[in-house]
Amino acid sequence: MTDVRRVLVVTGPGLVADPGLIDQVTEAETAAFGVASRVLATDDEVALRDALDAAGRDEQCALVVLPGPDPAARALLTRPGPHAVRTVWYDLTDTGAVPVTEGSVHCAGRGMWGVSWAIRHAVHRLRHPARRIGYGPDADQWAELRMPTGHAGTSVPVAVLLHGGFWRSNWGADLMDAIAIDLTARGYASWNVEYRRPDRHGWAATTMDVAAALAALPAVVGSEPVAVATGAEPVAAGSSARGAEPAADGCRLDLDRVTVLGHSAGGQLALRLAADGGRLALAVSLAGVLDLVEGERRGIGTAAVPNALGGSREQLPEVYAAADPLSRLPLRVPQVVVQGAGDDLDLVDVNRRYAVAARTAGDEICYLEQPGGHFAVIDPNAEIWHATVAELDRRLRS
Structure with a gap:
């Protein structure tokens, strides 16, 4: 855990972006964290390298770098050094997967708004580090485990988190950082899942990964590692199916109290997981x-829907029937359906209708609709x- 006091945002040569807007975004995000900030524009690879080296000497600094298009500057993404463990590299455009030095993170394709998310991730990952564990061989098959403190000798409920982003690869598990940290502080183990997105790997890979990440839970605190992607600790094989092996801080995963929480497109994945018979006490x-x-x-x-599933409902009726939570009712798993009243009206409509249909089908469901937009539902400061x-506490901790 790092006591982050400062965030440095560095822009590389040739970056196409308004400097004043980057300043504005940086000031707003760092103020929310209560830390100082600085934005540094570099004109060439030498200046960018010097900025990385200086940041590497400041152990209380989180670093966000927008490298820009210059090839020499981009070569620094794989340059090792003390800065690496504190660096989030961010490209405004969708570059696809880009290699970075071990310890660093790369995000891309979220436009200017992505600067906000890069700053958040840079601070969260240092202040509240997670144990990254691979559940398969691909670079996107991993989850981050955070265990609560102060629960030695006890079994804790598990929150499996599935991010959204309309099933597109430019959005990732960092979207769920804040609620993963919040849930862990409240006494839950959080298992924040990354998965292969259908725009690059196909719909079947996404569905398979979500199921595999849930199935990996009994083994995450055991031994006997299996091969996984570079940069992720291997998931363990051979541990108890009841999660009996204690984690490093002495508490255990209670696999009879597992809830899956999915945001936006992840909500579909969460309820699909419940419909497919995943071992869940609750689906949210x-x-x-x-x-x-x-x-x-x-x-x-x-x-987003036909792009993710691979075609229209007329072309792929069986795929839609299997993937669609509304078509799968009853799920026979207790559900909490949460919707911000200030969200896209089509989502408000969908969630209201789903809640009625689920009750009619005989499912146990709690529908929560309160003021808030699309991201309020994953904001620890929001009333919703x-x-x-x-x-969650009423159902899993009482």
């Missing part, structure tokens, strides 16, 4: 896309998140 959708057929008809998320956690 946070502003989820729960009616894929109507979502495809309305073109929600700029045709507090209401969600209260419902």
